[in-house]
Each structure stands twice: as C-alpha cells, then as structure tokens.
Amino acid sequence: MTKQWQELTPEEKQEDLFDRWLSPKDPQGKDLKFQSPQAEKAYKERVTRIKDAIQLKKLPDRVPVMPILGFFPNIYAGITPQEAMYDYDKLAKTGKKYTLDFEPDVRASIGLATPGRVFDILDYKLYAWPGHGVSPNHTYQCLEAEYMMADEYDALIQDPSYFFTSTYLPRIFGKLEAFENLCNLANIQEIVAVGPNLIPYGLPTVQEAYKALLEAGSEAKKWAETVGDFNKEMASLGFPGGGGFSKVPFDVIGDTLRGTRGIMVDIYRQPDKVIEAMEAITPLMINMGVSATQKSGNPLVMIPLHKGADGFLSDAQFKKFYWPCFKELLMGLINEGCVPLPFVEGSYNNRLEVIRDVPRGTTYWTFDATDMAKAKKILGDVACIGGNVPTDLLSVGTPQQVKDYVKKLIDSCAKGGGYIMANGVAADSVRPENLKAMIDFTKEYGVYK
Amino acid sequence: MEKKREDMSSDEKQEALFQRWISPKDPEGNNLKFQNPQAEKLYKERATRIKDAIQLKKKPDRVPVFLIPSFAPAFYSGLTPHDVMYDFDKIIPAWKKFYLDFQPDAHGGAFVPSPGKFLEILDFNLYKWPGHGVSNKTTYQCLEGEYMRADEYDTLIHNPLYFFSFTWPSRVFGALESFQMLTPLAGLTEMYGVSLPFIPYGTPPVQTALKALMEAGDEALKWIQVVGGFEAEMPTLGFPAYQAGATKAPFDVIGDTLRGTRGIMLDMYRQPDKLLQAMEALTPIYIQLGVGAAKMAGNPLIFIPLHKGADGFLSDAQFKKFYWPSLRKVLMGLIEEGVVPLLWAEGGYNSRLEVIRDLPKGKTAWLFDQTDMAKAKKALDGIACVMGNMPMDLMTVGSTQDAIDHTKRLIDICGKGGGYIMANGAFFDEVRWENLRAIVDTAKEYGVYKK
Numbered sequence: 001m002t003k004q005w006q007e008l009t010p011e012e013k014q015e016d017l018f019d020r021w022l023s024p025k026d027p028q029g030k031d032l033k034f035q036s037p038q039a040e041k042a043y044k045e046r047v048t049r050i051k052d053a054i055q056l057k058k059l060p061d062r063v064p065v066m067p068i069l070g071f072f073p074n075i076y077a078g079i080t081p082q083e084a085m086y087d088y089d090k091l092a093k094t095g096k097k098y099t100l101d102f103e104p105d106v107r108a109s110i111g112l113a114t115p116g117r118v119f120d121i122l123d124y125k126l127y128a129w130p131g132h133g134v135s136p137n138h139t140y141q142c143l144e145a146e147y148m149m150a151d152e153y154d155a156l157i158q159d160p161s162y163f164f165t166s167t168y169l170p171r172i173f174g175k176l177e178a179f180e181n182l183c184n185l186a187n188i189q190e191i192v193a194v195g196p197n198l199i200p201y202g203l204p205t206v207q208e209a210y211k212a213l214l215e216a217g218s219e220a221k222k223w224a225e226t227v228g229d230f231n232k233e234m235a236s237l238g239f240p241g242g243g244g245f246s247k248v249p250f251d252v253i254g255d256t257l258r259g260t261r262g263i264m265v266d267i268y269r270q271p272d273k274v275i276e277a278m279e280a281i282t283p284l285m286i287n288m289g290v291s292a293t294q295k296s297g298n299p300l301v302m303i304p305l306h307k308g309a310d311g312f313l314s315d316a317q318f319k320k321f322y323w324p325c326f327k328e329l330l331m332g333l334i335n336e337g338c339v340p341l342p343f344v345e346g347s348y349n350n351r352l353e354v355i356r357d358v359p360r361g362t363t364y365w366t367f368d369a370t371d372m373a374k375a376k377k378i379l380g381d382v383a384c385i386g387g388n389v390p391t392d393l394l395s396v397g398t399p400q401q402v403k404d405y406v407k408k409l410i411d412s413c414a415k416g417g418g419y420i421m422a423n424g425v426a427a428d429s430v431r432p433e434n435l436k437a438m439i440d441f442t443k444e445y446g447v448y449k
Numbered sequence: 450m451e452k453k454r455e456d457m458s459s460d461e462k463q464e465a466l467f468q469r470w471i472s473p474k475d476p477e478g479n480n481l482k483f484q485n486p487q488a489e490k491l492y493k494e495r496a497t498r499i500k501d502a503i504q505l506k507k508k509p510d511r512v513p514v515f516l517i518p519s520f521a522p523a524f525y526s527g528l529t530p531h532d533v534m535y536d537f538d539k540i541i542p543a544w545k546k547f548y549l550d551f552q553p554d555a556h557g558g559a560f561v562p563s564p565g566k567f568l569e570i571l572d573f574n575l576y577k578w579p580g581h582g583v584s585n586k587t588t589y590q591c592l593e594g595e596y597m598r599a600d601e602y603d604t605l606i607h608n609p610l611y612f613f614s615f616t617w618p619s620r621v622f623g624a625l626e627s628f629q630m631l632t633p634l635a636g637l638t639e640m641y642g643v644s645l646p647f648i649p650y651g652t653p654p655v656q657t658a659l660k661a662l663m664e665a666g667d668e669a670l671k672w673i674q675v676v677g678g679f680e681a682e683m684p685t686l687g688f689p690a691y692q693a694g695a696t697k698a699p700f701d702v703i704g705d706t707l708r709g710t711r712g713i714m715l716d717m718y719r720q721p722d723k724l725l726q727a728m729e730a731l732t733p734i735y736i737q738l739g740v741g742a743a744k745m746a747g748n749p750l751i752f753i754p755l756h757k758g759a760d761g762f763l764s765d766a767q768f769k770k771f772y773w774p775s776l777r778k779v780l781m782g783l784i785e786e787g788v789v790p791l792l793w794a795e796g797g798y799n800s801r802l803e804v805i806r807d808l809p810k811g812k813t814a815w816l817f818d819q820t821d822m823a824k825a826k827k828a829l830d831g832i833a834c835v836m837g838n839m840p841m842d843l844m845t846v847g848s849t850q851d852a853i854d855h856t857k858r859l860i861d862i863c864g865k866g867g868g869y870i871m872a873n874g875a876f877f878d879e880v881r882w883e884n885l886r887a888i889v890d891t892a893k894e895y896g897v898y899k900k
Contacts (some may be wrong), residue, residue, distance in 0.1 A: 111642075118644045127640045140640045158733060161633035162610035169634055186613040186734050189706040190754075191576045191589050193695065195563045198571075199673050201666025210659050215651025224648050245642050256638050283607060284633065304639070 010026045013053075013337025014362065020297035022047045024235050027228065035236045042238035046105045050240075052417065054339055054384045056361040059417045063410060063446030064105045065439050067388070068343070068366065070139050070426035071130075072435070073098030073108040081428070082136035084117035085129065088226035095230055099239050104439050107239035110230055112426075115223035121216045123174030126256060139428050147171045148257035150266065153273035156257070157280045168257070175212040178205035243300030244292025244338070245283045249278035249325040254307040264305065267321055278325040286332030289340070298341040300364070303329070309346030323354055334362045344368060344387070347424060352378040368424035376413040385413060386420030389438055394423060394430035399437035414446060421446065462787025463812070464505075469747035471496045473684050484685045487687040491687035495554040499689070501867065503789055503834045505811040508867040510522040512860055512896030513554040514889050515691055515836070517816075519561055519588050519876035520579075522547035530878075534565035534578065544679055548688055551889050555691035560678040567668035570661055572623030575706060588878055596620045597707035599716065605707070606730045608633070617707070624661040627654035645844075688792035692740025692791065695752040696735045696783070699728035699775040704757040708799035713757065717771055728775040737781030739790070749789040750814075753779075759796030773804055784812045791836075793820060795875065802828035818874035826863045835863055839888060844873060844880040852884040856891040864896055871896065 008016065022044055024032040034040035052060035074084035077094035079290060084091045095110035119129060128134045129140040147168060148156065156163045162184065170179040188197045200206050235242045253274065254263035266274050288302035308322035334342045340363050347369040356378055366387035367375055375385050393405060406421065413419045421442040457465065471493055473481040483489035501509035528542035529542040533540050544559040552751045568578060577583045577590040596617060597605065611633055619628035630649040637643050648654050678860050680690065704713035739751040758772040783790050793816045806828055816836040817825055825835050838859060843851055856871065863869040871892040
C-alpha cells in the first residue's frame with residue numbers, strides 16, 4: 001500500500017515529485033502521449049539528468065544545460081517582446097522553434113511573456129512593459145514606489161492575504177482602484193449586517209472594476225490555455241519544464257511593497273515590524289511554491305533573489321533580516337518535497353557560508369556574478385549550483401569565447417556532479433550562435449566518464 | 450486650540466464622541482437642521498440623558514427609556530416581516546410611525562428588515578427568513594452549521610479577513626460557491642505570474658458569481674438609500690440613534706456562525722490553544738469594526754450582542770478562560786478610542802456579574818435580558834450603566850397594569866442614583882401595544898430624578 005502524502009519524509013516527497021515529473025500526465029490525468037519513442041526517451045533522460053545533478057546522489061550522464069531566458073526565444077524567432085505579449089499563437093510558435101532548434105534540457109518558459117491585454121484592461125502600474133512605457137523591443141521595467149505605506153505593517157501582519165487583495169491590488173491596478181471601497185466581511189455573520197456590508201458591490205465604480213476584472217480573467221484564461229497547450233506539446237516532444245515560483249519575504253516587501261528605499265529606512269526605524277511582517281508572509285510564500293508543484297507535478301520552485309545580494313545589505317543585516325525567513329521559506333518548500341531554485345541575481349560571495357545551512361541535495365542555486373570556484377568549494381557538498389555564463393559575453397562575444405568560458409566553468413565546478421550549465425541573468429537579445437555554443441559545447445564537454 | 454484626537458485620553462475621546470452625537474451634523478458637515486425647535490430640544494435632552502446615565506458622573510433628569518424592536522414596527526402598522534423585506538417603500542412609514550407614536554428616547558435604525566431579493570440573489574444559506582423557510586410572519590432563524598472546519602483554525606488565525614471575505618462567503622452564499630476557486634493575490638509581486646491569479650476570474654462559475662454579487666449590490670444600494678434616509682431623518686425629528694453600529698465577542702464570532710455551538714464546545718476540549726489563538730487574532734478586527742462605525746457616525750454607542758457566554762452555556766471556569774478575556778480586550782480597545790460598548794447579555798448573566806465588574810467606570814452599558822436586576826445593579830453599581838429586563842412575556846400577554854408595576858419596580862431597583870436605562874430584555878415582534886406605551890409613559894413619569 002502506498003503511504004499517504006502526510007506520512008512521507010521530505011526525501012520521499014521530493015522523490016515522489018520527481019517521479020511525477022518523470023512520468024507526466026495530460027490534463028485529463030492520463031499518461032502523456034509522447035510523439036515518438038525517442039521523444040519519450042529524451043524526456044526521461046533530461047529529467048533524470050537534472051534530478052541527479054540536484055540530488056547529489058549519483059553522477060548524471062552529463063552536465064545538464066538549462067538556459068535562463070526572457071524574451072530570447074521570441075526575438076530569435078523573429079517577433080518583438082511586444083508581439084509575444086499580445087499574440088499568444090506567435091508566442092507559442094516562437095517558443096517551439098527555439099526549443100527545437102537549440103535542444104536545451106528544458107523547454108522555453110513562454111509563460112514569462114505575460115499577457116499584455118490583461119495589463120491594459122487593468123491599467124497595471126507596477127511595471128512598464130514592451131510597447132507600454134518601454135520600446136516594443138525591450139523587456140519589463142519595474143516601477144518602484146511605496147505601494148505599501150510605512151504605517152501599514154500592522155495591517156500586513158494582521159492579515160497578509162487580505163492586505164494583498166484589498167489594499168495592494170487597488171494600488172497596482174488603476175482599474176481596480178474602486179476596490180478600496182469594499183468592506184472586509186468580518187461583520188456579516190448576522191443577517192442584519194449582510195445587506196449593509198455588501199452595498200459597495202452596488203456602486204457603479206466597483207461594478208466597473210469587477211467588469212474589468214472579469215474581462216482580464218477571460219483574457220488570462222485564453223493565454224493560460226495557449227501556454228498549457230504549449231507545455232504539453234513540448235513535453236510530448238521530449239522537453240520538460242515548468243514548476244513553481246516563490247519569493248523571499250524580504251524581497252516581497254523590499255521590491256514591490258515598500259520599495260528599496262522604504263525597506264532600507266524601515267530596517268532602521270521599525271526593524272521589529274519588518275521582521276514580524278516577513279514572518280507573517282512566509283507561510284503564504286511557502287504555500288505559493290508548494291501548491292504550484294503539487295499542481296504541476298514538478299518539484300522545482302524558482303525564487304529570484306534581489307535585495308540580499310552583496311552590497312545591498314551588510315553581513316549582519318543579511319543574517320538578521322534576509323536569511324531567517326528565506327531559510328524558513330526554503331525549509332517549508334523542502335519539507336513538502338519541493339526543490340527551491342534560488343536565482344541569485346548580482347553576486348553572493350559574502351553569503352555563501354550562510355546559505356550553506358540547507359539540507360544536502362534539496363536545492364539548486366543559479367548564480368549570476370558570484371565567484372563560481374568559491375561557490376563550488378563552499379556549497380559543493382550540500383547543493384547543486386549553476387549559472388554564471390555572462391550576458392555580455394553572450395551578447396557581444398564569439399562562440400569560441402563562450403566555449404572557453406563554458407569549459408572553464410565545467411572544469412572548476414562540474415567535478416563529481418552537482419552542476420548545471422546556465423547563463424547568469426535572463427537573456428533577451430543575445431547572439432543566437434553564442435547561446436547555441438553554450439548548449440552544444442556543454443553537451444560535448446560536459447559528459448561524465 | 451483643539452486637541453488632536455490622537456493626543457486625547459480615552460475619557461476625552463468619549464466626551465468628544467458624545468459631543469458629536471449631541472450636536473449632530475448633516476452629511477455636508479453643517480449643523481443638522483431639525484424639523485422644529487421642539488425636535489431640537491427633545492433631541493439634545495434625550496442624548497444628554499442617555500449620556501448621563503452611561504457616564505455615571507451626574508444623575509440624568511430622568512431614567513431614559515429605549516424600545517429595541519425586531520419587526521415590531523411592521524406588525525404595529527399591520528404589515529408582516531415579509532412585506533417590509535420585499536417592499537422597501539413600506540419600511541419607513543412603519544418605522545417612523547412606531548417611534549413617533551411611542552416616543553422612546555432613542556431610535557435603533559430601520560436595519561432589521563434585510564433586503565429579501567438581495568438574499569435570494571445570493572442564495573443565503575445561513576438563515577431562514579420571512580417567507581423563505583419560515584412563515585411571512587416569523588422573524589429570522591439562524592441555521593447553525595460548521596461553516597468553518599475544525600482543521601481551519603490556522604487559516605483563520607493567519608488570514609482572518611481573507612477567510613471572512615472569500616472562504617466563508619463561498620459557504621454561506623450558494624451563488625458565491627465558486628469563490629473557493631479564487632486564490633489570495635499574494636502572487637502579484639512581480640511581472641512574472643501576475644496574470645495567474647486572475648485566471649479563475651475568467652471561468653464561467655466565478656463570472657456568474659460576480660454577476661450575482663453585483664446584482665445583489667444593486668439591491669443593497671436601493672435598500673440602503675431607503676433605510677439610510679430613515680437614519681438621517683430620525684434625528685431631525687428629535688430621536689438620537691442608540692447605536693452607531695455593532696461588533697461581536699470573539700467567542701461568539703467563532704461559536705455562532707463559524708464553528709457553530711457544537712463545534713466550539715468540542716474545540717474547547719480538543720484544541721483549546723487554537724481556539725484561544727484564533728480569538729486573539731479576531732480581537733483587533735472586532736475592535737476596529739466598532740471604532741470605525743462610531744467615528745464615522747459620530748456616535749459612541751456600539752452594540753454587542755452576547756450569546757454563548759450566558760449562564761448555563763459555559764462553566765464559570767470556561768467563561769473566565771475562553772469567553773471573557775478576548776471580550777474584555779475588545780471592550781478595552783473600544784473604550785480606549787472613546788467608544789461606549791452597549792452589551793446585550795441575552796439569556797441570564799447571574800453567574801458572570803462578578804467577572805464583568807472588571808471594567809473602567811462609566812465606559813459601558815449592559816442590557817440584561819433575564820438576569821436578576823437587583824444583583825446586577827449591586828455588582829455593577831458605580832462601574833457601569835445597567836439596562837433592560839422588561840420581560841417579553843409581560844409585554845406580550847401581561848396586562849397594562851402589570852407593565853406599569855414592573856416598570857416601577859425596575860426603576861426602584863435599578864434607577865437609584867442614575868446609571869439605569871429602561872428597556873426591553875429581548876428583541877420583540879408582536880406585543881400588546883398598550884403595554885409598550887405604558888412602559889414608556891411610566892418611565893417618563895415615575896423615573897424622574899428629584900434634584
């Protein structure tokens with residue numbers, strides 16, 4: 001008899017999720033039909049390779065290669081980021097062309113091209129996007145501001161889910177501003193209070209906001225169906241992908257609630273509130289990753305890291321503010337069988353000794369500008385590492401220079417497994433031949449004897 | 450220069466709220482225009498009388514008298530509860546007639562008749578209402594159930610408002626069942642994935658639910674224009690409102706309509722710590738509800754109906770451990786902001802009197818239903834205004850002389866030295882109207898304090 005999920009150890013849960021990833025299902029819950037026996041074989045080899053690199057239990061057949069891409073697949077296949085955001089068919093087509101032409105170990109993540117019309121409908125204020133604040137050829141630009149005020153920590157702590165829904169939402173979407181008029185419904189338990197508390201739903205401004213929300217929902221659903229079909233097709237052609245997403249509590253607050261300036265001031269003026277708020281949102285961030293892996297049957301949870309990089313915080317600040325809830329997030333995910341994939345933007349040379357404190361074989365750290373030999377030395381026995389192929393090299397270098405760099409990385413980091421080849425930051429307009437060189441040379445030189 | 454609110458003591462905040470209540474403004478912020486000088490005089494006398502009875506600082510001119518009706522104004526005008534729930538135009542004439550004819554010292558708004566069509570649109574499962582599960586002539590009936598499961602305490606503790614605003618409605622409103630598909634929008638932190646939480650809003654069940662919600666909102670808006678009009682008009686006729694809004698005891702929030710009576714009784718034994726933690730999480734919310742309503746209305750009085758803490762529902766030890774601490778925190782939170790909690794102790798509170806004494810002086814009023822009033826007065830003397838106890842059976846089947854006698858007896862027992870408001874003990878529907886008149890008139894005559 002199989003054990004119930006709650007009875008499994010974290011290792012067993014991870015193994016179970018990897019098994020699900022290895023034997024994918026279609027949306028009806030049946031075994032996915034691969035397009036050919038070769039495709040099935042390639043799919044399983046790819047997942048097994050990534051799994052072996054992460055688990056540190058046995059040597060993979062070769063170094064896996066998982067490029068980190070923004071709009072590159074679309075630009076490569078001849079459309080602008082703007083078109084990718086607005087024409088879902090073209091988005092899927094270009095994603096497919098890239099994946100088949102480059103044959104990396106994971107398919108393109110076309111879901112990163114988010115549906116532009118949703119943002120138009122809702123009047124999204126948090127970002128500029130291709131054709132809306134930045135040129136059609138460029139990627140997103142976050143617009144930092146105080147979307148949460150310095151005196152709102154208590155509200156965030158008291159009920160983070162509700163804060164996001166009721167306070168944050170109307171601030172980042174112009175069309176949902178009227179949601180500020182909604183009451184929390186804590187008082188509608190007795191019949192005479194039901195009517196009064198639901199009055200705002202009769203207000204024209206609130207009704208307009210809901211109409212926009214429904215329209216945006218329909219558009220998001222269309223987009224999600226295209227992305228879902230693409231993911232299924234790519235798996236049937238032999239290319240795995242997917243997983244979940246989460247964020248470090250410090251970044252949740254520092255990126256798009258209080259902003260960089262806000263949180264830097266807060267860690268001096270109201271450090272306890274910052275810590276309490278991070279503790280309050282940690283369970284939500286854990287749940288975000290866990291529920292996505294459960295749904296997708298893929299243990300990987302991408303976590304982009306921002307404000308903890310070298311230079312942003314002192315060592316003491318990192319240890320006091322950034323790491324504790326980050327660690328709690330990692331452990332919450334790991335305990336549910338997820339494999340956190342921290343995507344370390346900037347450099348982490350000062351943080352390596354701190355982040356070593358994770359269970360062996362449960363995480364994959366992608367580095368950008370960190371000293372990779374040092375990272376391997378410090379983390380090599382506990383975690384899989386990867387990344388670091390520089391964007392500038394991919395953008396203006398030659399294929400030979402890329403090969404040399406890849407060779408150096410494999411020589412210094414890949415020994416004994418636990419290494420995945422990847423570039424350091426999400427690539428948009430790099431030279432295709434350079435990315436190809438990174439992938440092909442890894443396949444050639446990265447084979448384990 | 451006037452002190453800012455945040456610099457005021459709780460005494461000063463209470464006084465400021467009472468002053469706003471005594472000198473009301475219209476919605477534009479100008480002094481309220483009374484319909485005639487007599488109405489203005491009556492209004493100020495009444496509000497001052499109630500204030501004096503509550504604050505225990507000086508004796509009022511006489512014992513104030515409240516009538517706190519359920520659907521009684523409908524019956525008094527020959528209408529059924531169903532009539533007024535489905536035809537808003539009938540509400541105001543009936544409610545106005547009730548207060549103008551009996552002339553109690555305050556009015557309680559016209560919120561009792563909920564909008565019937567609105568409840569139907571939402572397919573409200575938590576109550577039966579006139580013409581919908583009970584007869585047209587019968588009042589509401591709550592349908593207890595486990596609208597929160599025993600294993601959901603952590604959710605309630607960490608995200609109480611989200612639970613109330615999305616999870617709970619998906620269970621008590623049939624039309625909003627699909628809200629269970631919605632996810633908290635905490636994922637909206639970055640461009641990536643920002644559209645994912647919106648996907649459920651593109652599905653037919655959620656779209657249908659939201660359309661129902663908006664249709665219900667239209668009905669609620671129509672309704673509030675009527676009952677809000679009543680609320681605005683009554684002061685101009687000389688009647689202050691005896692409540693700015695309501696809040697609840699955390700134990701009742703969970704025990705009434707989340708876990709239900711059976712659920713919370715089991716939880717006290719099986720997971721007492723979770724229950725205590727949940728009540729603690731709810732406390733600031735229920736303080737805020739009362740404070741927000743009082744400040745908005747410019748009226749310090751906030752109603753708190755008390756249910757599961759009555760004699761016989763909990764042992765003394767349970768009352769002290771589970772019921773009172775979070776209720777007291779709610780009370781203290783309200784008092785701190787100048788609010789006057791008006792607690793309605795349904796059932797009997799004889800065994801609780803020594804416990805509830807632990808409150809600051811002149812900050813609360815306790816409306817008793819079946820509690821021994823001599824005992825209550827003795828226990829709360831100098832601490833809180835006591836109210837109520839006019840029995841329902843006497844109002845319904847007693848003779849007019851019985852009503853007069855009992856009114857006098859209550860004034861004798863409780864009125865001495867001030868700190869008493871005459872009122873009925875429980876919500877009433879159909880009673881002998883001549884008894885109501887006798888109660889009000891006797892209180893006005895017999896309840897005068899000698900200088």
